[in-house]
Amino acid sequence: MTIETTTSGILLLIAIMTVVTLATRYGGVLAMSFVRISPRVESFINTMASSVLIAIVVPMAFEGDAGARAALGTTALAMLVLRKPLPSIAAGIAAAAAVRYLA
Amino acid sequence: MSVASYSYQLQPARVRLEFVRLLPISLFVVAFGAAFGLAATQKGLEPLQALLMSAAVFAGASQFAAVDMWGAEVSVLPMIAVVFAINSRHLLMGASLYPMLKDLPPRQRYGVLLLLTDANWAVSAQEYQSGRRNLEVILGGGLALWLAWILGTLMGVYFGGLLQDPQSLGLDMVLGCFLLAMALGGSKSPRVLTAWSVAAAASLAAYWYLPPHTHVVVGALAGGVVGLFWLERKPA
Numbered sequence: 454m455t456i457e458t459t460t461s462g463i464l465l466l467i468a469i470m471t472v473v474t475l476a477t478r479y480g481g482v483l484a485m486s487f488v489r490i491s492p493r494v495e496s497f498i499n500t501m502a503s504s505v506l507i508a509i510v511v512p513m514a515f516e517g518d519a520g521a522r523a524a525l526g527t528t529a530l531a532m533l534v535l536r537k538p539l540p541s542i543a544a545g546i547a548a549a550a551a552v553r554y555l556a
Numbered sequence: 557m558s559v560a561s562y563s564y565q566l567q568p569a570r571v572r573l574e575f576v577r578l579l580p581i582s583l584f585v586v587a588f589g590a591a592f593g594l595a596a597t598q599k600g601l602e603p604l605q606a607l608l609m610s611a612a613v614f615a616g617a618s619q620f621a622a623v624d625m626w627g628a629e630v631s632v633l634p635m636i637a638v639v640f641a642i643n644s645r646h647l648l649m650g651a652s653l654y655p656m657l658k659d660l661p662p663r664q665r666y667g668v669l670l671l672l673t674d675a676n677w678a679v680s681a682q683e684y685q686s687g688r689r690n691l692e693v694i695l696g697g698g699l700a701l702w703l704a705w706i707l708g709t710l711m712g713v714y715f716g717g718l719l720q721d722p723q724s725l726g727l728d729m730v731l732g733c734f735l736l737a738m739a740l741g742g743s744k745s746p747r748v749l750t751a752w753s754v755a756a757a758a759s760l761a762a763y764w765y766l767p768p769h770t771h772v773v774v775g776a777l778a779g780g781v782v783g784l785f786w787l788e789r790k791p792a
Contacts, residue, residue, distance in 0.1 A: 473639045497781070503682075
């Protein structure tokens with residue numbers, strides 16, 4: 454099934470994208486409303502939550518260029534030492550810029 | 557639950573505070589929005605269509621992927637599959653907020669979820685790990701991010717990309733660094749570190765061997781399984 458990218462076709466495509474994305478924003482919450490939140494379930498969603506971030510970032514580091522790795526490595530180190538997000542993020546971005554400038 | 561009692565009250569002052577707090581990261585979102593606006597017009601979308609897409613969909617990576625599939629015609633099912641796969645992390649993000657969201661009246665609950673995205677969720681999830689309940693950041697911070705995304709798209713469709721080469725300034729790494737900083741700012745107990753190792757290995761395996769865009773959900777669920785069997789001991 455295809456939709457032509459005429460004006461009405463594009464509006465339909467945007468509507469489809471909106472509904473699909475909305476389903477992802479609502480789906481997890483709706484599903485959880487049928488689950489009894491036991492300590493085990495709570496433990497699952499808490500570790501899952503912090504794992505989401507790792508699952509986004511780790512492939513980024515592995516598949517990215519040296520600049521991407523420098524950025525994430527510097528942010529991680531700064532965050533462990535300083536424990537302040539903003540300077541850590543700034544340091545990471547500066548590291549990426551520096552590495553790419555030199556490369 | 558038979559009795560509807562909603563104990564979470566969104567505080568307008570905190571919503572405003574969180575709006576301001578996420579303004580710095582929103583500045584970078586403007587730059588990404590401009591890149592999207594440019595990409596969209598290059599693929600033949602009218603300015604208003606690109607703006608409508610950004611306002612209604614509000615999910616950057618999936619919007620880039622969708623306009624990448626643009627041509628004289630668009631195959632609907634592949635587009636749905638890609639948009640769903642990229643955005644499926646929202647399912648887990650929403651679920652993780654459920655212990656707080658269930659205390660909001662349903663209309664507000666599904667209202668604030670319209671603005672759920674990576675950055676504001678990361679702040680809320682991290683604070684929840686430290687025992688603070690913050691749904692105001694989803695609403696206030698989300699509003700800042702949403703407006704920035706629309707503003708960026710607007711600039712992109714009318715003025716092109718704002719920067720010649722955002723990568724050379726490292727700006728493509730802003731969100732990655734932000735999310736990493738949020739993760740490392742949370743608890744680092746042996747239990748969490750084990751979950752992270754499992755999540756990292758699983759997401760990499762999925763990235764390499766499973767269909768595209770599945771690695772976030774696979775990695776996160778694998779990390780969650782650690783929590784399913786290894787419960788946190790209650791603080792004495």
